[in-house]
Amino acid sequence: xxxxxxxxxxxxxxxxxxxxxxxxxxxxxxxxxxxxxxxxxxxxxxxxxxxxxxxxxxxxxxxxxxxxxxxxxxxxxxxxxxxxxxxxxxxxxxxxxxxxxxxxxxxxxxxxxxxxxxxxxxxxxxxxxxxxxxxxxxxxxxxxxxxxxxxxxxxxxxxxxxx
Amino acid sequence: xxxxxxxxxxxxxxxxxxxxxxxxxxxxxxxxxxxxxxxxxxxxxxxxxxxxxxxxxxxx
Numbered sequence: 734x735x736x737x738x739x740x741x742x743x744x745x746x747x748x749x750x751x752x753x754x755x756x757x758x759x760x761x762x763x764x765x766x767x768x769x770x771x772x773x774x775x776x777x778x779x780x781x782x783x784x785x786x787x788x789x790x791x792x793x794x795x796x797x798x799x800x801x802x803x804x805x806x807x808x809x810x811x812x813x814x815x816x817x818x819x820x821x822x823x824x825x826x827x828x829x830x831x832x833x834x835x836x837x838x839x840x841x842x843x844x845x846x847x848x849x850x851x852x853x854x855x856x857x858x859x860x861x862x863x864x865x866x867x868x869x870x871x872x873x874x875x876x877x878x879x880x881x882x883x884x885x886x887x888x889x890x891x892x893x894x895x896x
Numbered sequence: 897x898x899x900x901x902x903x904x905x906x907x908x909x910x911x912x913x914x915x916x917x918x919x920x921x922x923x924x925x926x927x928x929x930x931x932x933x934x935x936x937x938x939x940x941x942x943x944x945x946x947x948x949x950x951x952x953x954x955x956x
Contacts, residue, residue, distance in 0.1 A: 735941050738934050760937045761930040765921035767940055849930040858930070862903075869907075881913035882922070889922050 735825030738852045740771050740792075743824065745854045747788030750776040752842045753858040754833060754867060759879065761849055762861045763886050766879060770819075770826035776839040777831050782812045785829070792822035835870025836863065861887050 737757055744751055753761065756768025775785055786809050794807040797819045805811075807820070816831035836842045845863035848855050859867065865883045868876045925933055 734945055735938065737938055737941075738931070757934070757937070760933050763922055763925040763928075763933060765918065765925055767944075768937070769941075851931055851934060877909060877913050881910050882917050884910060885914050885917040885919055886922050886926075889919060889926060893923075893926060 735769065735771070737771055737825065740822065740824040740827055741856055742852050742854050743792065744773065744785075744788045745851075745856050747784045749784045749788050750778075750781050750839065751857065752839060752846050753856065754830070754842075754864065755828070756879075758859050758864050759883060761858050762864065762883070763890070764879075764882055766882060770828055772828040772830060774830045774833050774836075774839050774842055777816075779809075779813075782809050785812060789820070789822060789827075792824055794818075794820045794822050794827075797821045797826060833867060834872075835867045861890070 741753065741757075751773040753771070753773055755770075755772030756764070756766065757771050759766060760768065775781060786807065790807055796803065796805050799805070807818075812818075812829075818829040820827050820829065832838050833842070836845070842859060842863065843857075845860050846857040847860050849858045861883065865880060865887070868880045868883065925936075928936070
């Protein structure tokens with residue numbers, strides 16, 4: 734079971750700077766498609782890496798798809814030496830992205846975000862134009878339907894705003 | 897700006913896929929708050945787990 738909102742709140746409560754992207758961001762904008770994990774782009778600063786460790790370490794993070802028993806420790810050193818992590822946690826699956834194709838690191842996304850309220854706390858979500866741009870930049874055939882839906886969503890939203 | 901390219905130059909492949917999008921679902925979702933949309937996603941997730949469990953029991 735994925736507790737998407739609790740996972741986001743854990744990040745906010747620990748003071749992590751991040752932007753929600755991917756399927757959860759699509760849901761936030763109104764997508765009807767299903768997703769099975771939370772994708773976030775996090776800022777790669779020492780302070781933020783510490784905050785990330787503090788947010789997720791209590792949630793038993795582990796490499797998704799890896800055999801059990803590997804000596805994986807989710808700490809500052811691991812995060813500093815890596816970039817993107819696909820993890821399972823006690824609150825569900827999360828992908829931590831240090832960079833994303835089409836925008837680069839967190840700083841490249843920051844200006845293209847909207848603040849949303851989740852379980853009473855505020856966090857940043859990529860805006861719909863940038864989400865479409867990121868999906869297109871990824872260039873994955875499996876995203877074609879998702880891009881079509883997001884563009885339809887934008888049309889519906891724009892049409893609704895004009896009514 | 898680059899992220900607005902899809903507004904300026906529609907992709908014919910995407911336009912073909914777009915014809916099959918169920919816009920009634922989108923219109924319903926647009927009536928909800930972002931928090932309500934995420935709550936609905938969590939409900940779907942629980943439902944999927946329940947279906948999976950039921951399937952495992954039934955076809956064991």
